[in-house]
Amino acid sequence: MTEAEWLACAEPVQMLEFLRSTASDRKSRLFACACCRKRWPDIPVGGREAVAIAEQCADDLGHAEHLASAAERLVALLLPLLPPHAQAALLACQQALSADHRLFHGAMAACVWVADIAGILAVVRGAEPSSVHYRHTRAWAAEFGECSHVVRDVFGNPFRPVSAKPVWLTSTVVELARGIYVEGAFDRLPILADALQDAGCENADVLGHCRGPGPHARGCWVVDLVLGMT
Secondary structure, three states: OOHHHHHHOOOHHHHHHHOOOOOOHHHHHHHHHHHHHHOHHHOOHHHHHHHHHHHHHHOOOOOHHHHHHHHHHHHHHHHHHOOHHHHHHHHHHHHHHOOOOOHHHHHHHHHHHHHHHHHHHHHHOOOOOOOOOHHHOHHHHHHHHHHHHHHHHHHOOOOOOOOOOHHHOOHHHHHHHHHHHHHOOHHHHHHHHHHHHHOOOOOHHHHHHHHOOOOOOOOOHHHHHHHOOO
């Protein structure tokens, strides 16, 4: 894959496959959580708890034993809603939310699973013809393609790795980034860009990402860069 292909790619699984040797467990888990948050209104409350705990466990803020049981509840709530051929993707997604060691495979399954949910609901709710397989719907393709933007938000551009210069990391910049990360306040990213620029950052990729339309999620590569997370 070339840089131009990476920037234009709408196949998140292909992008993740490219990252296989470099994606950390933390990034893989947070990507899966970000995919789930894209379908937040369609996830029952118990399932949302599993996602929130998984995000905490990515930074060792939660307890793995609680995470495993919460992920099981998520599957128990959603599995009956899916046709048999869609259940495998949900079970694989569970691996990324639980303490399972196969996090990377779970992350790949997560973007397929949220696309499955979108396609199934489009058919069930009459937005797509009932005769069309849910993976052939416009809703499935749109949701799957949107996950590629999440890949770029979480993992950045592997062809242009950025190192934070110490001069950028003022107390204001670090405090802003920490607040964005902990509170999920991604609307503050343009403010972070201004603070970085005031601190001497002229990197177009960093500033452009903060000021861009997103989507942004916990694990955003610029926020992680400032906080020293990988």
